[in-house]
Amino acid sequence: MTVMYDQILNIIQDADRISRNETILEQHSKGMTYHQPQKPEIVVYPKSKEEISTLLLYANERKIPVTPFGVGSSLEGQIIPSQGGISLDLTLMNKILEVRPDDFYVKVQPGVTRSQLNKELKKYGLFFPVDPGADASIGGMVSTNASGTNSVKYGTMKDQVLGLEVVLAEGRIIRSGGVVVKSSAGYNLTSLFVGSEGTLGVFTEITLRLRGIPEATVVARATFPSVEAAGSAAAFMLKAGIELGKVELVDEATIKAVNAYKGTTYQEVPTLFLELSGNQLAVNQGVELASEVAKEEGCLVFEFEQDTLARAQLWEARHQVAFAIQAANPGKGLLSTDVCVPISELPNAIKETRRLVEFHGVDAAIFGHVGDGNYHAVLSIDANDLASIKKVEAINQQIVEYALEKGGTCTGEHGIGIGKKQFLRIEHGESVELMQEIKNIIDKKGILNPGKVF
Numbered sequence: 001m002t003v004m005y006d007q008i009l010n011i012i013q014d015a016d017r018i019s020r021n022e023t024i025l026e027q028h029s030k031g032m033t034y035h036q037p038q039k040p041e042i043v044v045y046p047k048s049k050e051e052i053s054t055l056l057l058y059a060n061e062r063k064i065p066v067t068p069f070g071v072g073s074s075l076e077g078q079i080i081p082s083q084g085g086i087s088l089d090l091t092l093m094n095k096i097l098e099v100r101p102d103d104f105y106v107k108v109q110p111g112v113t114r115s116q117l118n119k120e121l122k123k124y125g126l127f128f129p130v131d132p133g134a135d136a137s138i139g140g141m142v143s144t145n146a147s148g149t150n151s152v153k154y155g156t157m158k159d160q161v162l163g164l165e166v167v168l169a170e171g172r173i174i175r176s177g178g179v180v181v182k183s184s185a186g187y188n189l190t191s192l193f194v195g196s197e198g199t200l201g202v203f204t205e206i207t208l209r210l211r212g213i214p215e216a217t218v219v220a221r222a223t224f225p226s227v228e229a230a231g232s233a234a235a236f237m238l239k240a241g242i243e244l245g246k247v248e249l250v251d252e253a254t255i256k257a258v259n260a261y262k263g264t265t266y267q268e269v270p271t272l273f274l275e276l277s278g279n280q281l282a283v284n285q286g287v288e289l290a291s292e293v294a295k296e297e298g299c300l301v302f303e304f305e306q307d308t309l310a311r312a313q314l315w316e317a318r319h320q321v322a323f324a325i326q327a328a329n330p331g332k333g334l335l336s337t338d339v340c341v342p343i344s345e346l347p348n349a350i351k352e353t354r355r356l357v358e359f360h361g362v363d364a365a366i367f368g369h370v371g372d373g374n375y376h377a378v379l380s381i382d383a384n385d386l387a388s389i390k391k392v393e394a395i396n397q398q399i400v401e402y403a404l405e406k407g408g409t410c411t412g413e414h415g416i417g418i419g420k421k422q423f424l425r426i427e428h429g430e431s432v433e434l435m436q437e438i439k440n441i442i443d444k445k446g447i448l449n450p451g452k453v454f
């Protein structure tokens with residue numbers, strides 16, 4: 001162990017950027033949810049691609065596992081150093097390298113966070129649209145192919161990453177893609193790296209596509225007598241070409257949990273949370289049309305707001321759903337399911353999930369990104385009780401099986417990590433072998449984030 005410290009010090013040349021402090025090891029040992037923690041032997045904070053390259057060369061020669069770390073907000077145990085070794089914390093590589101407003105791209109280091117980037121872009125009238133709930137790092141978001149509420153309009157990370165600089169396991173530094181939105185040159189390596197969960201290389205520079213900040217934004221809340229009516233209204237709104245920026249569905253039991261948690265009096269019925277964005281005229285027309293469509297589907301109440309504070313208040317219940325379940329189950333952890341189904345299947349999938357959790361007597365918030373068929377059941381879990389873990393995992397399995405049967409996927413945005421490994425083969429069959437072969441070619445000794453995905 002002393003040997004490893006001395007050798008790493010030789011590479012990094014700065015003792016302040018190498019840590020064996022117990023609290024720091026602990027921080028890098030566990031994810032946000034219920035997965036079993038495992039401490040790394042050492043945490044290293046690189047500042048350049050050259051340092052990462054030399055460090056990986058060293059680790060590869062000695063078969064030392066290396067687990068990249070962004071801000072640690074991933075939900076499937078991706079940053080847990082399952083086999084010990086080095087936790088490679090990229091927080092100090094947080095420079096915005098180049099903004100090209102007229103070409104709609106930015107080059108960043110991987111430790112830049114989403115809010116840091118958007119703060120900088122605001123002065124150019126631009127923004128970066130992918131918004132996972134947490135203030136995640138761009139490197140982590142590339143690595144999990146993150147998305148969130150904005151994906152109905154702007155797509156997921158894979159639609160925003162134009163190019164990457166990647167350090168491979170043997171220390172080789174390569175570049176993929178470029179700065180333009182179109183290219184048909186050769187294999188699309190960028191797409192291979194997006195979603196690779198730290199198992200194929202370490203991203204040291206990321207080129208992202210940017211968007212103009214819409215002139216107008218309006219948010220709306222529409223309540224419905226049933227989940228089906230809400231789902232059907234959302235589908236008609238999409239078909240009508242309404243400028244939807246976000247469209248989220250929250251079921252009635254979840255609204256009830258929010259009321260209990262916040263002391264609010266939201267109507268306890270299935271609710272659609274909408275955001276319309278674009279030019280003022282299109283947004284005004286969109287709100288009118290959305291309200292008409294909602295009424296045709298039996299909408300009980302349709303309210304909308306343009307003012308910033310009032311907009312936040314209208315979305316308050318949506319933002320509180322996971323916290324409401326956590327507060328109702330003090331001391332317990334959470335497991336968030338993450339399936340995605342064809343859009344038309346979403347209302348039934350949500351109903352089936354509610355039936356399942358009630359049958360098993362587990363508290364759960366259920367909410368969906370109706371625009372793309374991705375929904376979450378945030379389930380309360382006692383990480384110290386094997387029976388609780390088994391029960392919740394069994395529910396997760398049934399939710400995944402239902403989604404796969406309908407042609408969906410086990411994970412829309414959180415990734416495989418440790419928690420969903422068993423579903424990958426069920427979903428992709430023999431293709432998993434090809435994935436494993438690709439991994440073996442790029443990372444021959446398997447040092448990069450071992451124990452994840454496969």
Ligand SMILES: Cc1cc2nc3c(=O)[nH]c(=O)nc-3n(C[C@H](O)[C@H](O)[C@H](O)COP(=O)(O)OP(=O)(O)OC[C@H]3O[C@@H](n4cnc5c(N)ncnc54)[C@H](O)[C@@H]3O)c2cc1C
Nearest residue numbers: 070071072073074133136137139140141143147197198203
């Ligand atoms: C409250 C809450 C809400 C969330 N909501 C959403 C949501 O709506 N949508 C969504 O997609 N996710 C959501 N997430 C999950 C999480 O925010 C995303 O998975 C995010 O992309 C993780 O980014 P991170 O910086 O925390 O990465 P980390 O958790 O630090 O790492 C994630 C993975 O990326 C790898 N990695 C990190 N940096 C690099 C790099 N430079 N090179 C190579 N690999 C790297 C790690 O090894 C790991 O495998 C949510 C999480 C929380 C806590």
